[in-house]
Amino acid sequence: MQNKFLFPIALLSVVLIGSFGWNLHQDKQRVYELTIATGNKTGIYYPFAQAIAEVVIQENPRLRIKVVETQGSKENMRLLQANKAQLAIVQNDTEAVPEGRLIASLFKEAFHLIVSEQSGIQSVSDFKGKHIALMDKGSGSYSAFWLVSQHYGLKASDFKSTPGSWAEGTKLFASGEADAIFRVLPPGSDLVSDLLQNTRAKLVPIDQAAAMKIKLPYLQANLIPKGTYKGAPAVPDVDLPTVGVEATLLVRQDVHPEIVKEITQILFERRRNLVAANRLATMISQPSGSGSFAIPIHEGAQAYYDREKPDFFAANSNVIGLSFSFVTLFVSWLLQLRARFLQTQKNRADKFNLIILNLIQRSRQAGTFEEIDRLQEELFEIFKQVMEDLDQDRIDADSFHSFTFSWETALKIASDREKSLRNLSLVCDDLKSDFTEVKKMEK
Template structure:
């Protein structure tokens, strides 16, 4: 009976040992297959994604990245949300849902507005009544064009819009079936380069980036450098102001932390290999801060970015000891300095107020408009000096408020005296005329 029980137990033990052995071997050798949603094949998103996939495969054979072509940022976000992709490239103006996390900020993408030479388009507002080719609906370029056009007072009724994939849009512009084309893309794109080399089209400046930031904080002022698309006969002929935003590599929050850590490490530690395959990688840098960027970063990416940071005690042990030992002396010194500084600020403000009082006396006794103009200039000169002193903490905010009260009295005095002089001028002329008649 005991033998009948013992043999199954021994067999079960052996099976469990084998299972644990297989799992122990499999874990470090597990292959992760990831899908990366990029964009159209002729764009920088796709080129970067392919380069990144190849570099990752070379250094981490157990990580396989399958790059898929998409219509752009909006579709990429949908793929990630529906788990049709594990990674995606999007433009930084998109609002990403909570289940989506950032991995890295990538290269900048520029607004490219290209118009035919014979279109008479020299600025964005000249697009009114023109035919323009846009990227497919749902793409980042399509959505951003309407942000730009609304800022310049253009709506859909003012334009004849044709949406088309990039190659078709380029063909329409070359054949004169549209007057302009808009696309958001990284610098140096071969298709854009070929389009501009024909001499039939040219880049149009896009200004007012700071104003556009009020509606889309992700946007930033940038420049397409002279000669970017041709050096011998420079295209553009001079540095061209445009608007730009960053490409962002994002992932789903449920992707393994260790996988994202390794991908982030490859992205920065093997950046030279990426640059050799796609020059845009040269503009990828680690973020100085993970705060205030508008994105929530994946824990795996955070682990990489923060790996070299010392603990709080390691970082501040010596300063804390020094501050603790010197705190009483410092506080006492600061208190004495504060008293001295406040007295000095008050004395300086008093001098300005005395100047103003003297000017008010001169204003009230002024006999001509020219005198008042000169006194007004003196008032504004004093005001500028006070602003500089306020900025440099030579006077306090309280003293400044006291000064402004006196200064406003002086300005009011000038207006009053000016009105009196202007009112008396006709009377003086009338008196002179009467004397002349009597003679």
């Protein structure tokens, strides 16, 4: 009968173990495919994402990242929100979406305002009546320009603007149709360098970054160092003040933490491979919070950043040790207090036991019924007092039980002594009666 039940149970156990092992094997062999939203192929985000995708698959063939071309940061955020992309490179001045989480700060970008020498433009305020080439609508550069123009009090009707790709913008600029180009690029960008060297162009400062930061805290004061784009003669010829933002790598919050941790680890621990593919990778850093989105770091990335942090007990060893010392002293004090209290209870109980022993001795020596009655009254009075002490915790339960044994013994001895006195009294009465009878007979 038992074998009938044991066989199905054993078979079920084998099936469950096999299923678990198969699932574990499948999970280890599973390929994770992610999509990263970038920017225009002629920009800097697309090739940077390609470098990340190449190095990630080299280090972990189970992680495959598909790089898609987009119009820029705003579109990338929309794709991230719609789950059409799980990763995105965006500027930190882009409006965030709830699904987005930070992985890393990738590199710094500076606002580049490039103007033709004959345009007469010396600052942003000189744009009135001019023609400026912008990046495509939806890009970070496009949005950044309007932040700058609004700060300087300019309206869209004050000048002509034409959005488009870098190639379209430079064509307008080179032909003289556009007086200026605005782009957000890392200092030292080859695109800017080629434009400055092949056209009669110059860089114009944007010198109110600190003021802009008051309303837009994600913006940063930045400099394009003297000689960044040419050493002799230096271009620019002085350290050029401008405004800066950060290019950041975002991920959807629902991407598995282990996958995000693996990608973060590759970004930082395979930096050399990334730099070989794209030199901007030298600037990858942990988000500091000072210039990043007001959104949290993904838990997978945070797990990597916290890898060398001591655990709670190690980090708080001094506090824990001090607290333990105080607790030990407090417990020791409580134990001593309790010992004193118990000793006080015992001493009080011993006092009553000594009184009982004295009453027992007196009971044995009692010669009259009146003495016995007084002793019994004392016994009941003592019992009443002990009951009150027990109720007030002046003696404990064990001492009370010990007392009741002594008390009952004393009460019994008093009772026995009373019986003995009664028997003795009867004997005496009989003897007296007999003596009287004898005397009568003699007469």
